[in-house]
Amino acid sequence: MAKEKLKRIDGCEDIRSALLPHCRLREGQIWQDTVRGHRIACLDATDKDAIAELMAAEKSSLAVQDPPYNLVVANTNSVNLGQTSVKDYLEWSRKWVGATCNVLKNDASLYVWLGADQKAGFQPLADIMVMMREFTELKTRSFITMRNQRGYGTQKNWMAVRQELLYYVKGQPTFNVEAEYTDIPKILRGYYKEVNGQMTENSERSKSKNIRAGNVWVDIQQVFYRMEENVPGCYAQKPLKATERIVSASSGCDDLVVDFFAHSGTTLLACERLGRRCFTSDVDPVFAEISIRRLERYRQTGKTGWQFNSPFPEVDVGWDQESRSGTGRVQNATPASDNLFDYLPARR
Numbered sequence: 426m427a428k429e430k431l432k433r434i435d436g437c438e439d440i441r442s443a444l445l446p447h448c449r450l451r452e453g454q455i456w457q458d459t460v461r462g463h464r465i466a467c468l469d470a471t472d473k474d475a476i477a478e479l480m481a482a483e484k485s486s487l488a489v490q491d492p493p494y495n496l497v498v499a500n501t502n503s504v505n506l507g508q509t510s511v512k513d514y515l516e517w518s519r520k521w522v523g524a525t526c527n528v529l530k531n532d533a534s535l536y537v538w539l540g541a542d543q544k545a546g547f548q549p550l551a552d553i554m555v556m557m558r559e560f561t562e563l564k565t566r567s568f569i570t571m572r573n574q575r576g577y578g579t580q581k582n583w584m585a586v587r588q589e590l591l592y593y594v595k596g597q598p599t600f601n602v603e604a605e606y607t608d609i610p611k612i613l614r615g616y617y618k619e620v621n622g623q624m625t626e627n628s629e630r631s632k633s634k635n636i637r638a639g640n641v642w643v644d645i646q647q648v649f650y651r652m653e654e655n656v657p658g659c660y661a662q663k664p665l666k667a668t669e670r671i672v673s674a675s676s677g678c679d680d681l682v683v684d685f686f687a688h689s690g691t692t693l694l695a696c697e698r699l700g701r702r703c704f705t706s707d708v709d710p711v712f713a714e715i716s717i718r719r720l721e722r723y724r725q726t727g728k729t730g731w732q733f734n735s736p737f738p739e740v741d742v743g744w745d746q747e748s749r750s751g752t753g754r755v756q757n758a759t760p761a762s763d764n765l766f767d768y769l770p771a772r773r
Contacts, residue, residue: 430735431658470685471520494540532596604673690716
């Protein structure tokens with residue numbers, strides 16, 4: 426049976442060390458896309474000076490942020506997807522939210538993916554909701570729940586099949602309601618209402634024969650290794666369909682979209698497919714490299730990911746099945762392709 430070629434990258438330093446020599450970026454460095462104008466950087470989302478250099482005095486109409494959730498996931502407490510005190514997490518969050526607000530246009534949207542620890546007072550979701558009130562330029566617009574089609578089994582609790590998405594606006598940005606319609610046909614009859622003296626059914630008044638997503642998204646499949654868009658090693662990958670829905674609804678053609686937690690590069694790819702520019706970054710050179718490679722792969726093959734194949738085919742990663750610790754063995758190493766990008770030097 427086919428399986429992923431890479432385990433969770435951020436949870437295994439041996440694998441990460443094997444991949445680092447094949448990454449084009451180090452801290453403070455930026456790649457400039459010469460085709461559409463995307464920018465991919467390796468920087469800290471809380472570093473306002475680094476963010477300012479990435480933006481080059483431009484402002485964004487949309488930010489899609491997927492920060493670490495402050496949860497221990499898959500029994501692995503790593504540097505990038507680990508857990509700290511709620512106080513420290515909120516202090517860190519204030520910095521990246523502030524840096525994000527600084528680069529938004531007067532009329533812009535901000536979406537934030539978050540999780541809630543059912544065993545620890547539902548942190549950090551509740552805490553972040555309260556903290557966000559400090560940013561008075563942002564107004565709450567919606568609290569969205571995405572239902573994962575796969576969950577984590579339990580015999581003593583309700584299965585966890587949800588991810589939370591907070592939607593804020595600055596000023597009065599446009600919202601393209603057409604992006605909210607799903608592929609699910611309307612099958613329920615009823616909800617009658619008098620319109621112009623005639624009793625009409627709900628389906629007669631709608632713009633579409635399909636239902637709207639609303640703030641509970643039930644039509645999106647959680648990414649796993651049998652899907653083409655899967656990027657092995659990226660544990661927290663978001664579905665492309667969800668990101669494209671956000672980008673379509675809250676930005677226009679050629680608008681600039683930002684994402685300072687690139688991870689698997691989903692926001693970048695969504696912008697490429699929908700005709701937007703994307704400035705994205707990740708603090709880890711490995712995930713910055715994966716974002717670049719995912720864009721290159723899409724342009725070269727039309728594929729949205731690697732399914733169960735490795736995005737680093739030049740690195741042979743072996744596994745000790747008993748300890749489940751990774752060891753990297755480099756074979757047939759070739760330099761990363763740079764035919765689509767110009768190099769911008771390190772900031773420091």
